[in-house]
Amino acid sequence: MxxxxxxxxxxxxxxxxxxxxxxxxxxxxxxxxxxxxxxDTLAGVKAARGAARQTGIDLIAGVEISVSDPDLGExxxxxxxxxxxxxxxxxxxxxxxxEERKSRARRTVKRLHALGMPVEYESVMDIAGRASIGRPxxxxxxxxxxxxxxxxxxFDRYLHNGGPAxxxxxxxxLSDSLDMIHRTGxxxxxxxxxxxxxxxxxxxxxxxxxxxxxxIFYRNDTPDEIANGEQLAQRLGLVATVGSDFHGLxxxxxxxxxxxxxxxxxxxxxxxxxxxxx
Ligand code: AMP
Ligand code: MN
Ligand code: MN
Ligand code: MN
Numbered sequence: 001m002x003x004x005x006x007x008x009x010x011x012x013x014x015x016x017x018x019x020x021x022x023x024x025x026x027x028x029x030x031x032x033x034x035x036x037x038x039x040d041t042l043a044g045v046k047a048a049r050g051a052a053r054q055t056g057i058d059l060i061a062g063v064e065i066s067v068s069d070p071d072l073g074e075x076x077x078x079x080x081x082x083x084x085x086x087x088x089x090x091x092x093x094x095x096x097x098x099e100e101r102k103s104r105a106r107r108t109v110k111r112l113h114a115l116g117m118p119v120e121y122e123s124v125m126d127i128a129g130r131a132s133i134g135r136p137x138x139x140x141x142x143x144x145x146x147x148x149x150x151x152x153x154x155f156d157r158y159l160h161n162g163g164p165a166x167x168x169x170x171x172x173x174l175s176d177s178l179d180m181i182h183r184t185g186x187x188x189x190x191x192x193x194x195x196x197x198x199x200x201x202x203x204x205x206x207x208x209x210x211x212x213x214x215x216i217f218y219r220n221d222t223p224d225e226i227a228n229g230e231q232l233a234q235r236l237g238l239v240a241t242v243g244s245d246f247h248g249l250x251x252x253x254x255x256x257x258x259x260x261x262x263x264x265x266x267x268x269x270x271x272x273x274x275x276x277x278x
Contacts (some may be wrong), residue, residue, distance in 0.1 A: 010036060068088060073197060078172070105138060178209055190238075
């Protein structure tokens with residue numbers, strides 16, 4: 001059984017479930033600790049913390065920041081913060097990137113029109129609500145408009161990085177994202193290393209820039225991938241983290257709190273997160 005899950009999304013970004021639901025589900029799955037890590041926002045932390053208190057589990061305030069590296073492309077960095085951390089300044093700094101997400105969604109809609117798949121910007125906004133808007137919201141609008149059967153089909157055919165409806169947006173650099181996280185007293189981890197074109201290069205660059213953790217236990221990565229991650233982490237002095245990356249977008253997705261991690265590694269990262277100070 002998993003003791004913790006350090007990577008989940010809610011309706012505050014591109015997840016389909018409210019923060020309270022995600023926390024409750026993780027608690028039902030038996031975890032002691034969960035981090036909410038919405039994209040470019042900490043807006044769900046308060047609600048998640050309330051739910052965690054009610055269910056008797058611990059909540060870590062978290063965020064997932066997309067960064068761009070000239071050699072490695074797009075990487076995702078997770079940040080985790082102490083309960084006493086002052087998150088207002090960080091949230092303010094991320095505003096710019098949430099605004100950028102909106103204008104990018106608008107440009108994506110235009111691209112879809114040009115591709116013969118009209119989707120209204122308003123319907124994307126209706127789906128996103130007040131969330132930090134992302135491609136999954138556009139994908140859901142494409143499903144609603146009948147252009148594709150599923151969110152996954154929208155990504156596979158149109159929205160994936162470099163796809164015909166892919167519109168890039170301005171991202172932070174790796175070192176700026178780490179500065180943001182560490183200045184707030186946070187702990188950083190490189191999200192889903194196995195998903196990058198060059199997992200080893202990405203992890204080396206992350207460690208060289210001062211990053212501290214590596215999401216070795218990710219979704220349904222294979223035992224071989226996990227073994228490679230463990231070796232690499234050991235060599236580079238990175239601490240193992242675990243995440244389901246729950247979004248609630250696909251029926252077959254793993255639920256919050258369902259990715260196992262060996263006991264000694266769980267104990268290590270839980271202690272580090274407990275010792276965080278602002
Ligand atoms: P954005 O943050 O708007 O660039 O969108 C990225 C999000 O879209 C990721 O956090 C995932 O939730 C989702 N995503 C990205 N690539 C894919 C893919 N190939 N298949 C399914 N979902 C994806
Ligand atoms: Mn996402
Ligand atoms: Mn990610
Ligand atoms: Mn994620």
